[in-house]
Each structure stands twice: as structure tokens, then as C-alpha cells.
Amino acid sequence: MEQTHTAHNGTTTATPGAQRRVLVVEDDPTIVDAIAARLRAEGFLVQTAGDGPAAVDTAEAWQPDLLILDIMLPGFDGLEVCRRVQAARPVPVLMLTARDDETDMLVGLGVGADDYMT
Template identity: 80%
Template sequence: MRERRILVVEDERTIADAVAARLRAEGFTVDVAGDGPGGVATFEARQPDLVVLDVMLPGFDGLEVCRRIQAERPVPVLMLTARDDETDLLVGLAVGADDYLTKPFSMRELAARVHVLLRRVERAAGNTAPPTLRLGEVEIRQSERRVRRGDAEVHLTPTEFDLLVYLAGRPRTVLPRERLLAEVWGWAEGSGTRTVDSHVKALRRKLGADLIRTVHGVGYALEVPA
């Protein structure tokens, strides 16, 4: 398997150097950019497999970087944020981020999140499930990783797409948040249930509020329209 390339976009040099050093120790090729324009330019030039992206950047912020790179080519994005604010996190998910870490974070956790995101992309590439799933007016084309609602194409992040496919493969089944974390995110422990909630909110906003039912205190179930 070819060596994976990761782009780190972070303006705090000590953090950027520490993240790059840890990822290189994990066996990745790493490029580093220190501002928004540089991040987009390096992405276009290097075509990385994953981007570690700080929200607060000079030039233009990480949200704008995420918008621009996702418009060019869908790629897993792990955002770094200094604030644990749900609004900020939802905005990040809306522009194409797949996961986030709140500063300060451990390099061990960052490396684990990166490996999980890349494994999920590899698993999706080898998916042998039916090529097309239909849920009322929502059509999921698995081989193309594309979703349409009626006549309009809906842009989903890689994680949103994987979550939707997992729910769609088990219609009307109540799935606990912890199971979703384990199966979709690959997390062995259940401390990231808020991540599941944020992604479900994003899917509802893009595909309709009635598609996914909340089972309070348990998790979620996908409702199949009549």
C-alpha cells in the first residue's frame, strides 16, 4: 500500500511541528502550511489523503479552507478548534469536516483519529453493499458515494455519507450512539456521543428532519418513507 500523505494547516508553529512529527512517526508523509491561502495551495499541489485543519488561521479561516478543498475533491478533514462550542462544531461539519479535536489535545488521540478516518475511507472503497439505496426521494449511490434528494445532488462529508449508509442498511432499527461510534467512527469507547448527535443534525438539515428518528436516551433509527 502506498504511503499516505497528510496536510497539516496550523499557524501555531509549535503545534504544527508537534503534529507533523507525530504523524511522520506514524509512517505518514506530511506537508505543513501556516495560513489559509497556503493551505489551499498546498492541498492543490500535494493532493493529500487527509487534512488536519485549524479553525483560526491568518489569510482566511479554516472553515473557508475546508469549503474550498471539499469543492475541489472530497477528502477527510480533522478540524482543530480552541472552543468546544456546538455552533462552531456544526458549522465545521456543514462545510465538510469529518471530525474535530478541541485544544489542548494529546498527540496519541490525534494519531488515533487520523488512523480511524483513513481506515473508514479504505473500508468504504471495498464496500460490496447494493450500489443504490432509495429512501423515499433520497437516493444513495454507494459506488459513486453520491446522494440525491429529488432532482438535486446533496453534498455530504465522508463521515456523513458513511453514517447515512449504516443507518439505511438497518431501517427502523434503533441504533445506540455507542454502537454508531464503534461501527462508523471506529471508536472503542463511547465518550464521543456528541459527535454522533452533531452529524445526525447535519444529515437532517441536508436531507429532511423526518428521515432520522431520535429515540431519547438510546440513539437513532432511520425511518423509511412510505
């Protein structure tokens, strides 16, 4: 069910983020809470996972529209999460990580990430 907004001129537009599902995968609670709070404020439905195995399980069960993914995770890393999630069902992936080496970025994009932000 998409949320809409009717403008004063009578046109109806979808609310940004309306009913879009975002899975945030990050092991730092402060970072994950900040990202999730901002996304929820914009109208997105948000689930979080703090390690690689939980991320893959949640992505499979919840079918997100976007995956925001850290590389350095317990269990197995974000690169492996990206590989496994993309193998099951293509989903847009934003790598959000402190690792800013060009090689890390190329590997992230190579395993299926759509963008890489440091």
C-alpha cells in the same frame, strides 16, 4: 508504493500510515511541529501550511489523503479552507481547534469536516 511488514507467521500487512499524505494546517509552529513529528513517526508523509491561502494551494498541488485543520488561521479561516478544498476534491477533514462552542462544531461539520476535535 506501500510499505509492508512481514510477520513471523509469513503474513504481510501494510504498515500503518504507509505513504498516506496528511496536510496539517496550523499557524502555531509549536503545535504544527508536534503534530507533524508524530505523524511522520507513524509513517505518514506530511506537509504543513500556516495560513488559509497556503493550505488551499498545498492541498491542490499535493492531493493529501487527510487534512488536519485549525479554524483560526491568517489569510482566511479553516472553514473557508475546508469549503474550497472540498469543492475541488473530496478529502477527509479533521478540524483540530481550541474553539469548543457547539455552534463552531456544527458549522465545521456543515462545511465538510468529517470530525471536530477540541
